[in-house]
Amino acid sequence: MPAPQPLSDLSDDALDWQVLLHSGNASEADRVRYQRWRQLSPAHTEAAREAEALWGDLGQTQAAAQLTAAAPRRRRWGSALAASLVLALVGYGGWQQAPALLADYHTSVGQQQRITLADGSQVLLNSGSALSVDFSDGQRRLMLKAGEALFEPASDPRPFVVEAGGESVQGSGAVFSVRRDGSHNRVVIAKGEAQLGERRLQATADAGALTAWQRGKLIFNGKPLREVLAELERYQHGRIVLSDQQLGAMQVSGVFDLNDPQGLLRTLEQRYALKVTYLPWLAVVY
Template structure:
């Protein structure tokens, strides 16, 4: 009897894309030297698929257009920050206990499909259209013989309409987004919407939206990734809060301006905080339903 030998599996396209993005973070970190660049070149030469993933990641990074120099990316730690954060913690704790209620459950009660905080889900509708719900999101579906209508009740969703003569319309925050031949996402931000077109064209009122060059980064959440390139820490934290329970607060204003770059895994939201601690010399204090960065 012979033992079976497990053959090594080739990396998937998603794996290569993630690795290529990770390389961009390293190369633009301000600490990469000749050895890292040589290893990157060798990685690119492993196969045509590696080279293609590298080109796409380089283009994506360039499209973001916010890459900072090493000096800008270096953490601007305030010497007195550790002494000041106690008062901020007290105020933040009050806000967390009074104002935080998690994602409002009311939209889910009246929705056909919904996700919990931290959950993502892809639904195939009756006509073959696909809807991918982001964290804490909810939609309802109302198809008729004349049109296909989806109502975004809360959160964010990516829509991939199937070919059909009927218009495909998304109702969200008092607006209608029509994109029968497009791939697009809609995100509710307060009483307004953010629409990102990944493919084709979508119409919002009298405005025609075309493919966004940053669409791959802006919709990376559907692949379980968050991509930041020179984003202020306050914006990074606001985005992370969408994917986990509880509040994350920053101890002082200047710290919120710290520039952050990286590719983070949504399947392990806590790892983002750990990475911030390690890369930017931050401290995180954990309390029930609250994390404080200082």
């Protein structure tokens, strides 16, 4: 007799069903299959009820009520919000599980880790990051599989090379950070110079602000709110969603303390007269 499916897996499956059923692409056959899945066992039924209740609760919040009463553009956003919440719940628990499981070092969301490599080099992993190391007699090679890291290579005749998303940064004589943003990389030179492909990179003018996370700070100077929220999201569990994309253009300046992740949005509320409604794994800014 097969072992019962773990409850956590059932919850994920139930949320997957909600995503499908509310996507606008579900067929009648899909709805029949869902009802059959729902009746497979009492545990399946309970997982389905919890997922349905979570979806239904979205319409009961103040933010959702305001969005429903607003212009059609905002009503469309309300549907996207619901989908965003469920997708966050389904996928966020394992922030990028494959890179983390295959990496030598990794951090969870909101965590940082300092690593001393075999040659004495120092690496600081930022929130939600994964790194693998491959040292040989001829080269010191590191692979940034996800997230962001700050590198301080030790003096050594072997090249110090960081690979990320198909690009290589050689920075034996530099202090630098590499960040993976989807299919793009951002390299910040804090000290010295490095080689990125055919380009030679020197110390970045705003390196202090861009690497302030190593000191537990985030620094913004006239950044659009949408970019600020995207950055804050990297340091806390769940999604942060703007109710109005026009609001996202508002410029934000300030210094935020990463030691108090829950206080980041409260600071924005106080300084910029914003409102935030908190849902499970989701914050709505309006």
